[in-house]
Amino acid sequence: MSTHTTDSLDAEPLLQATELFKAFGLTEALDRASLSVTAGETVAVMGPSGSGKSTLLHCAAGIMKPDAGSVRYDGRELTTLSDGERSELRRTEFGFVFQFGQLVPELTCLENIALPLRLGGMRRKPAEAEAEHWLATFDVTDAAHKRPGDVSGGQTQRVAVARALVTTPRVIFADEPTGALDSLNGELVMRLLTQAARDSGAAIVLVTHEARVAAYADREVIVRDGRTKTGVLA
Ligand SMILES: Nc1ncnc2c1ncn2[C@@H]1O[C@H](COP(=O)(O)OP(=O)(O)O)[C@@H](O)[C@H]1O
Numbered sequence: 001m002s003t004h005t006t007d008s009l010d011a012e013p014l015l016q017a018t019e020l021f022k023a024f025g026l027t028e029a030l031d032r033a034s035l036s037v038t039a040g041e042t043v044a045v046m047g048p049s050g051s052g053k054s055t056l057l058h059c060a061a062g063i064m065k066p067d068a069g070s071v072r073y074d075g076r077e078l079t080t081l082s083d084g085e086r087s088e089l090r091r092t093e094f095g096f097v098f099q100f101g102q103l104v105p106e107l108t109c110l111e112n113i114a115l116p117l118r119l120g121g122m123r124r125k126p127a128e129a130e131a132e133h134w135l136a137t138f139d140v141t142d143a144a145h146k147r148p149g150d151v152s153g154g155q156t157q158r159v160a161v162a163r164a165l166v167t168t169p170r171v172i173f174a175d176e177p178t179g180a181l182d183s184l185n186g187e188l189v190m191r192l193l194t195q196a197a198r199d200s201g202a203a204i205v206l207v208t209h210e211a212r213v214a215a216y217a218d219r220e221v222i223v224r225d226g227r228t229k230t231g232v233l234a
């Protein structure tokens with residue numbers, strides 16, 4: 001597994017979204033929102049439901065194009081890349097964890113974790129060996145040959161975190177990763193996610209509305225009505 005160097009906290013941001021605007025019809029989801037993350041840093045994006053957290057994450061990760069504003073990642077401007085270039089960058093540099101796993105239901109948990117490697121051109125054997133390593137690390141080996149529909153929510157999320165980490169991304173975007181879990185499973189997923197990110201030097205953009213989850217972050221950004229401000233922990 002490759003590692004990335006962790007810069008000091010005053011280093012240049014690895015990812016910097018500046019003054020983003022995004023409207024859906026008359027709804028102004030983002031109204032001058034900004035977000036920056038340095039290498040290896042975990043930033044919690046907090047705010048009430050509907051405040052624009054997911055939209056900010058989608059724009060920062062190059063999933064969605066903002067109406068205005070800039071998103072710079074490692075010297076590149078994401079908003080001017082083609083769709084193909086952006087999806088290639090997402091596949092190689094970023095990992096994603098969503099609230100409900102969003103695993104491929106037809107594939108086993110093992111195959112789900114191996115999938116990002118297979119899409120990157122790795123052969124089945126080494127990809128599945130790597131997936132097995134993650135299943136063991138996250139203590140979900142017994143889910144290996146089951147489909148996501150046949151394992152618990154907690155196991156599903158651990159598999160989803162493993163899938164996000166398998167390509168050793170430099171930034172992990174997690175949108176309410178514990179939102180569907182009880183507190184015990186939520187804590188476990190957060191511990192595994194933050195530990196694995198620390199081990200590999202990955203940064204995390206962690207969207208949550210739970211203070212207990214945000215406590216895993218180095219820093220908080222608060223979103224309210226599509227605007228961001230720095231949280232109390234900064
Ligand atoms: N695809 C969409 N179409 C229309 N409105 C949307 C869409 N996505 C988000 N919105 C609206 O934008 C606002 C911010 O949404 P969102 O970013 O999902 O907030 P949060 O993640 O904080 O709950 C909300 O008013 C929401 O209804």
Ligand SMILES: [Mg+2]
Nearest residue numbers: 053054055175
């Ligand atoms: Mg959301």
